Amino acid sequence: MNIPKSKYPRVVIIGGGFAGVNLAKSLANNNVQVVLLDKHNYHTFQPLLYQVSTAGLEPDSIAYPLRKIIKNHKNTVFRLAEVNYINSEKQEVETSIGNIAYDYLVIATGTKTNFFGNKKVEKYSMPMKKVPQALNIRSLILQNFEKAIITKDEAKRKALLNFVIVGGGPTGVELAGAIAELKNHILPHDYPDMDINKMQIHLLEGNDRVLPPMSSHASKKAEEFLLKLGVNVHCSTYVKDYDGNQITTNTDLELQSETLIWAAGVTGAPVKGLKAEVLMDRTNRYKVNQFNQIEGYDNLFALGDIALMKTELYPNGHPQVAQPAIQQGKLLGKNLIRKVNNQSMKPFIYNDKGSMATIGRNKAVVDLKHFKFAGFFAWFVWMFIHLMALVGFRNRVVVFFNWSYNYINFDKAARLIIRPFKRED
């Protein structure tokens, strides 16, 4: 492979998400050569994908070129590549652009949507893990409205205007709230000759409350907010089947909908090649020790969502959100430098900064260790934290301006069908 030679040991990182990017930053201009690989040429700020889906933000402001992130890292090389196989004997990865040798390999490939083996749901539902998927949802919502206004078939119209979100975690809750705001503030003006009450939003959650990973206070408040916005919340309800129109569930709830957004779960996106026993069966995460080393390998590491580090406090691993990925990425950078210098590595201790979700304007929930709150202040904190977490000054300013504009004008201005969504049959 056409990668410049270096006198330093080479660290290959697979994946430019929160974990991979923070690791690369932590290794910048140190005595290792870093090769960052990703299928995309940009980092995606996943927590705001739902705002792209609902026309609140343009895609370009939550994506950031990976080459720009590493611009001043003299020791770092980026390659647009998909990794197909890890050959740990030869210490190389087999990729779409050829084989790449490594001294240390870090897997930070994150997760993919989990359809729990249901092929029909996989075929007909809309996942939302990537920018193009979020844009597909944006197109589909708007296309459905354009179709609904011209059809003479009442049942068809109802199905077009029924938006069903499966999964009451932060993604599902935030998305349901944002679609409700489209209904409450924007679409009635865009479609004055349509009865907006025909639009229905349903949120289905298998657990007995929304936001199951958060406190019961947050769950209660979030459900209150959702109901206030007009979302139909169905707890203890999971989808049994979907054929593109008819949704059947475990309860007597049956819905006709042309739009099923699937935010019900994720599973690891591991790379082929390692011993089968390093992968945790159900969640597809790599079992790692407290240094993020993959069990049984000395120079192989896994970070973030794809890593399963069992600790006393987190017997099932850390939550699959941004913070563990960021913190593990930063620490592993320091640890790799220590390892290269024959120093001992430091164990990872997760600093839980709390969790939060936003439901709509002035409506969010925040869980801190000793303090739980909801409403306007929580919403303000949510915005501030997400704004600061965005990569790049330009993206922060554009997002801040869009939020201010949307807030003042009760608007979401990016309601564009740039590329119409076509279901592949």
Place this chain on the structure above:
Amino acid sequence: MNIPKSKYPRVVIIGGGFAGVNLAKSLANNNVQVVLLDKHNYHTFQPLLYQVSTAGLEPDSIAYPLRKIIKNHKNTVFRLAEVNYINSEKQEVETSIGNIAYDYLVIATGTKTNFFGNKKVEKYSMPMKKVPQALNIRSLILQNFEKAIITKDEAKRKALLNFVIVGGGPTGVELAGAIAELKNHILPHDYPDMDINKMQIHLLEGNDRVLPPMSSHASKKAEEFLLKLGVNVHCSTYVKDYDGNQITTNTDLELQSETLIWAAGVTGAPVKGLKAEVLMDRTNRYKVNQFNQIEGYDNLFALGDIALMKTELYPNGHPQVAQPAIQQGKLLGKNLIRKVNNQSMKPFIYNDKGSMATIGRNKAVVDLKHFKFAGFFAWFVWMFIHLMALVGFRNRVVVFFNWSYNYINFDKAARLIIRPFKRED
């Protein structure tokens, strides 16, 4: 068709470009019913498409939802539809969503890329008339760099880094300048391990000077600016053939390139159904009188790029740029109201506000009637005029911020391959 009944006569407008949108605005809340039809749900600000192609602006800031434009027009209905046929006997148009009756029909469909019958050029070259096409060019430029950096084949690398733009009108000149700025300021930082001098930009123009519709002063200055930026300008040169790699021309210039951007000409995009003789052969424009009425029809009109109004000053019709479209749209609105009220219509007189093109930072040319200038001030005027012409406050602010950011940082931040470009074979 499912369009609300109205007691007023119905004006159907085909196309939401500069002409259609200005006509709709001019008819807002008047005693006619307006039905605006477009294939897209947004208005495209075409003069800035080249900045989307070159990662300077995000697509969402030069597109504007058509439904948002007509939000406060109580008498106006938008439908997402493609018009296939005009039945002037029955006074209705046949569309992708059914037939729609009209009392007055206005064709404002603009132009499409003209490949002058060369099927191979059409297959392998990149046009730039629509937002998705501009995004394809953006993806392709970046993909070529990602490929060039890994290939071991020198000839292949050269072809990947050879960017050929055909057509030295404003679009071609602006695009060539913007790609040169990518080369001069941005790509060397993104690809530090590649020799940027291997990147070549060629601009081909059939005429003996670039910007042929403008003054010879503007042409001379524009060519100077292009050369200064490192663009290879080939005048009196036109493309004879292109097979996806090899470009042959009428001169001894032969180029290998994976990227041929086609900005060499446009032709009208008429709708089927009218008498053949109303269309001008070569340019596919509808022959209209001074009221924009199509020859031989009383209630059929054509506007902007698709209208050919021969006058003493413009024996070959008005230039196919934004200003005639905007001015004709505004006037036709007033004229239709006059016609409905049985008053006589007023003839169109084009107010030529001049023309301009920008080549790069601090480099533009402006032709006014009595005054021609070039350089920093021209560039500043160009920016101001384009900013003010953008639809919507939000788009203006986002574009202004991006321009300021790009100017200060010598950056174009949207270099994202959101959807990779795949050539269809």
